[in-house]
Amino acid sequence: MSRAGGDAVDAGDGAGDGVGDGVGAREDAAFGEHRNLLFAVAYRMLGGAADAEDTVQDAWLRWSAVDRSRVADPRAYLVRVTTNLALDRLRSAQARRETYVGPWLPEPMLTSPDVAEDAELSESVSMAMLVVLETLSPLERAVFLLKEVFGFPYAEIAAALDRSETAVRQLGTRARKHVQARRPRFETDRQERREVTERFLEASLGGDLNRLMEALAPDVVLWTDGGGKVRAARRTIHGAAKVARWMVAVTGVPYAGVRPEDMRMRIAEINGVPGLVVDGPDGPIGTISLDVDDHGRVSAIHLVANPDKLRAISENSRLPM
Structure with missing residues (x-):
């Protein structure tokens, strides 16, 4: 030994449904504007690039079928859909991981050097943090990430998870204490x-x-x-x-x-x-x-x-x- 993005999903051309090309282009742009955010949420939730990409594609399918006139905030709607899709995947994945051969670790991904300049951002995707997140319940993980990493207010998180704000705050407090007790305690530049x-x-x-x-x-x-x-x-x-x-x-x-x-x-x-x-x-x-x-x-x-x-x-x- 010596030293040394997924394909776009076509939403259709709008023929026969009264949707013109201009509206279709705006719809694609609305999803594309938030696509990186959705992948970032899904990856931290699931610990896998392939699962995250599949989740984002499923979110696109939901988005392509929804009546946009009823969506007041596309970003909040898409994060809500993505989070709940990821929760479903995570629950089934945790059952499979019980029979996984040997220790289970997240799927590694390359990051650009400038990411490391933001200590909080780099920590949120570090192997050490993703391993700690594995010890949370799916709901605790969702609340912790949406609040501590992505900065969503508890009211929005409660709406996304269909829980009361009080319950979400309790989940967040429990998750934060759990992570603080298990995250690496030493910081190095x-x-x-x-x-x-x-x-x-x-x-x-x-x-x-x-x-x-x-x-x-x-x-x-x-x-x-x-x-x-x-x-x-x-x-x-x-x-x-x-x-x-x-x-x-x-x-x-x-x-x-x-x-x-x-x-x-x-x-x-x-x-x-x-x-x-x-x-x-x-x-x-x-x-x-x-x-x-x-x-x-x-x-x-x-x-x-x-x-x-x-x-x-x-x-x-x-x-x-």
Whole structure:
């Protein structure tokens, strides 16, 4: 190993329904104006790019069928539809994840470097935050995201979820306390994160166990998501010594059918922070995202190698924030 958007849905031409070309164009523009927001909501709700894209397409189908004269606020309506569609998907997905082979991690996505300049924005799509959001109930997750990330008032959230404002406030308070108790407690700037990522990369490529351990916090946790399709740990691995041995072992042997000499590792902006993409001859075979503590050491590693979760990375798709 060495260093190194979905298709538009046609709403029809309006023939025979009294809708002229000009109105149709305005309708498309109304949805297109909010499309990135809808994807951003759905991705944070579901933790997957493919599921988020499917949700947005379903929202488009709802939008294309609604009587627009009855929609006073297209943005609020579309967010409401998207959130409820995502809730339905999340409830069914949580049942499937109970039988998932090994740890389940979100689907990684590339982000532009300037996203990292906004600390709150980058944190909201970080692997660490998405993993924490998985521990919330679907409704708690929806309320937390709409309020804390997207800034919707409780009254609008209550209308979107068809709940009382009092109930939504209670959900929001519970979710916020839960997230605050579990989110990473140490903040590092982007430059330090990149330096830590580079040190981790060099130590991993060198196969130096001691040097790798120096880059890790004593209580570091390793999550590996292979989905039962590639070699991965079935449980999280705890402690610098165990994590370092696993990393050294996996970088020295063929992985996902790719020989070590045919692998390349490169630094990329993944989910708002510097991370690593592991490439094989035919494309990415994994991503590595790191959490960093206040001593500049790696406190958590999220390794995604399930090929079903690498589509967005393979297609160089970037997350609209």
